[in-house]
Amino acid sequence: MVSARQLEILSTVIEVGTTARAAELLGVSQPAVSNMIRHTEDLVGFPLFMREHGRLTPTKEALHIAQEAQHLFMQQNRIDNIIDELRGGTIGRLSVIATPSVGHGILPRILGQFIKTRPKLQLSIELGSQDEIIRKLGSGQADLGLSITPPRHSAVSVREIANGQLMCVCPAEHELALQEVVSISNLNHVSHISYAARTPLGQMIDTLFSERGLERRYFCEVRHTATALEMVRNGLGVALVDSFAVIGSRGENIAARPTKPTLPLKLYGLTSNMFPTTNLTMQFQQFLADYLEPHGGSGPDDGDL
Structure with missing residues (x-):
């Protein structure tokens, strides 16, 4: 031949x-x-x-x-x-499944920056629970999962992408907005929107309250930070929301304040151990880490959003 x-x-x-x-x-x-x-x-x-x-x-x-x-x-x-x-990484298909707080918050903003130099990319974006993320990754239906709580499952590899923290988010005219740092004990004296005890965030906050001899009180129970943030935006109360969800938010008549004590958390990238990680997926994870690095745990750039 x-x-x-x-x-x-x-x-x-x-x-x-x-x-x-x-x-x-x-x-x-x-x-x-x-x-x-x-x-x-x-x-x-x-x-x-x-x-x-x-x-x-x-x-x-x-x-x-x-x-x-x-x-x-x-x-x-x-x-x-x-x-x-x-x-x-200028062509190909990137399939991402994220928890709602990430998917409604920073993901659209970062994807908008990522595809500016990659106009030929095809994207698939889904929101789901940790169980859904693991299932999609394990079946090869997703390239990357994003979550603020790390799953413990042999089918996925976990990478720490960025540091963040829970912020106290409230309407701009709320009394807590006058404080530079909000003590978590103050949340028991206002209309507090919080997370079900069985959720990872609910368990983390309950542990923090318990260490200080407090019992967490709230009038409205939600499962995701994205839901809590939307309720705050509509004037229903205050909530602890991950700092990634409020990055870049402006002019929404709400305020975000750090807490005392600090409530640190991380953004995690999840990939399948069953399938090779694509070059495009690795590039997007690095792009995400580089984008979020200036915000490392500090929350929004200023107090009022």
């Missing part, structure tokens, strides 16, 4: 007319070109050039082969370009 390299040498010799010039263009020796031409002729079983007075004149058969080879070269160039784009 004639190789792509043999076709390249054949086409170059036809184009420039001599083995010496072809060798120069191809970066090989003239004998190597001559030997390759003779070997190709042996393979195909008929002459490819007429040799007269030191020049090579291609036969009709050689011209026909070279013409067909151009299609191969064009396809090869296309494949090379695709490989370059895949290496650079």
Whole structure:
């Protein structure tokens, strides 16, 4: 079978007319070109050039082969370009499943920045619980999971992407908005929106209250920080919301304050142990980490959002 390299040498010799010039263009020796031409002729079983007075004149058969080879070269160039784009993360498909607080908060903002230089990307975005994230990753239906609580499951690998904290979020005119730092004990004396005791955030907050001899009190129970934030935006009370959910929020007539004690948390990237992690997925995780690094645990850039 004639190789792509043999076709390249054949086409170059036809184009420039001599083995010496072809060798120069191809970066090989003239004998190597001559030997390759003779070997190709042996393979195909008929002459490819007429040799007269030191020049090579291609036969009709050689011209026909070279013409067909151009299609191969064009396809090869296309494949090379695709490989370059895949290496650079500018094409492909990225499937992300995130918990609601991440999916409603920072994810759309960061994706908007990520695809500015990657207009050919195809995206698939879903919101789900940790169990749904693990199931999607384990079945190969998602490339990346994002969560503020790390799952413990052998099917996924967990990477810490960014540091954050829970912030006390309240209407801008609320009494707690006058404080630079909000003590968690104050939450028991206002209309507190909080998380069910069986949720990871509810368990974390209950532990913190219990260590201080307090019992968490709240008038409204929710499951996700995204829900709590929407209720605060509508003036229903105050809530502890992860700092990632409020990054970049402006002009919403709400305020975010750090707490005393600090309630640290992290954003985690989850990938499947059952399937290879794509280059695009790794690039997006790094982009996400770089984007969030300036916000590391400090919450919004200013007090009022």
